[in-house]
Amino acid sequence: MKKAIIVALLLLIAAAGGYFELVGKSPAVTYRTARVGRGDVVATVSATGNLSAVTTVQVGTQVSGTISRLFVDYNSPVRKGEVIAQIDPALFTADVQQARGNLLNAEAALQKAKATTADNLRTMERNRQLLQEGIVAQSDFDAANTRYLESLADIRAAEASIVQTRGALSRAETNLRNATIRSPVDGVVISRTVDVGQTVAASFQTPTLFTIAQDLTRMQIETSVDEADISRVKIGQPVTFTVDAYPDTPFRARVAQVRNAPVITQNVVTYVVVVTVDNPELKLKPGMTANVAIEVGRRQQVLRMPMAALRFRPSGGQPSGGHRGAAAPGKEKGKREAGQQVYLLSPENRPLPVKVVTGLSNDSQVEIVKGQLKEGDQVVVQELGGKEKDKDRGGSGPPMRMRF
Structure with missing residues (x-):
């Protein structure tokens, strides 16, 4: 009986040891890599706006x-x-006719005033002669002179009335034309x-x-560019945009104006950038929403790699040991080389750090200006397995083990 119990205990201990060895063993760590190659790197500033005619009246x-x-x-x-x-036009035509009648009446009043003035002038001259001969009194001559001066004033009043009625006629004719x-x-x-x-x-x-x-063959887009990007936008830069009506058709345009007046909305500062576009086929219509990409930089056929390579960091921390571009022995502790760090896979499937100096970049690619990388190298962009494989996926902490 005791022998059977001892054998059972030994089998239980062996099974438990095998289980814990199986559970405690880390799965193999694998990495996703991307190739370093040559190609174009285009940096853009994204914005949205609405299409409109260049001149709308x-x-x-x-x-x-x-x-x-x-x-x-x-x-x-x-x-x-x-x-x-x-x-x-009925009312305006009547106003014109009334104004013309008033003008004719004013012209007739002027003619009457001129005739009266002429008669008063003759009377005054006659009384002047009679006064010299002693036939009429001085008062008679003074009265004739006063009537003559009054008639001169009547002429000026009639002339002023003509000017007024001509203005009224001109106004009525303008309203009729309008x-x-x-x-x-x-x-x-x-x-x-x-x-x-x-x-x-x-x-x-x-x-x-x-x-x-x-002219709908020439249109424009008024876009709002964030203050962080406005320094890179210049007049004449090429622009590519799409509209919802033609989502698979990119349209070409140019930056025509960068306005200095800020637009502040809820403490967010933007600036208006006007983009002009040719519309010979009249595909684009006023009011369409345009998703704009302003090209602020371009490098052609340069060494490049994915941006994800710059973001990758091994879950176990930076491995020790030599690597391409490593600091030479004896360098002063605490000093770092300029540039950024990416990782290559060693023959033992371990990520080795490499220093690079980057240049122009966009959301997916970055230019390699200097460093130990060469065309064809495979840089690590993601960790796929291991004890801390959830780290790159937003998880943290050790894997869950079964409790006894």
């Missing part, structure tokens, strides 16, 4: 009245000076806000009747 009216006729509609091409709407709405530019009607029979009032603010885009 809002056509209003300077007179109030009822819309009697419309000659254009949405998308109608128009020429400068073309009639696009008509306000009922009742006919004409296009101020060559372009395309992109909006219409009135209908026939609608009354428009221009007493305080000129109402907008039409919006005309001068």
Whole structure:
């Protein structure tokens, strides 16, 4: 019986040892690598904005009245000076006729004043002669002279009245002309806000009747660029953008203006960058949202590697031992070489650090300016296995073990 118990205990101890050896053994650590190669590195600044015509004119009216006729509609091409709407001209025509009548009346009053003045002048000259002969008294001559001077004043008043009535006539004729709405530019009607029979009032603010885009073959995008990126944006830089209507079609453009006025929204400072684009096929329409990428730097056929290689760090800390670009023995402790650190795999499947100096970068690639890396090297970008394999995936802490 005792022998059987001893054998059972030995088997239990052997099984427990094998289990703990199996559980405690670390799985093999593997790494994902990427190849160092040559290619273009393009740095961009991303922004969004809306398309609009370079010149958009809002056509209003300077007179109030009822819309009697419309000659254009949405998308109608128009020429400068073309009639696009008509306000009922009846009242304005009556005002013109009344102003002309007032002018004729003022001209007649002037002629009457001139005739009276001529008669008063003759009377005054006659009394002057009679006064010298002693036939009339001095008072008679003075009265005739006063009437003559009054008639001269009547002439000036009549002339002033003519100027006033001519101004009123000119105003009435201008209002009559303004009742006919004409296009101020060559372009395309992109909006219409009135209908026939609608009354428009221009007493305080000129109402907008039409919006005309001068030339839809030349458009622009007003984008908002963050203050952290605005220093890299310059006039003339190439731009690539897409719109939701053509998500797979990139459009080319150029930076035309970088405005200095800041736009502050909830303590976020941005600057308006105006991008001009050719639209010969009229695919782009006003108001479309554009996802813009402004090219702020380009390096062609340079040595490059993925940005993920710069972010990678081994889970067990930096391994010791020699590596490419390692500091020479005897260097003063605490001093570090310029540049950044990436990792290559050793023949023993261990990451070895390598110093590199980087240049232009974007979200996916970075230029290698100097260092021990060469074309074809495989740099580590991710740790896939091991005791701390969850570290790169956002996890932490040792693997969970079964409790007894």
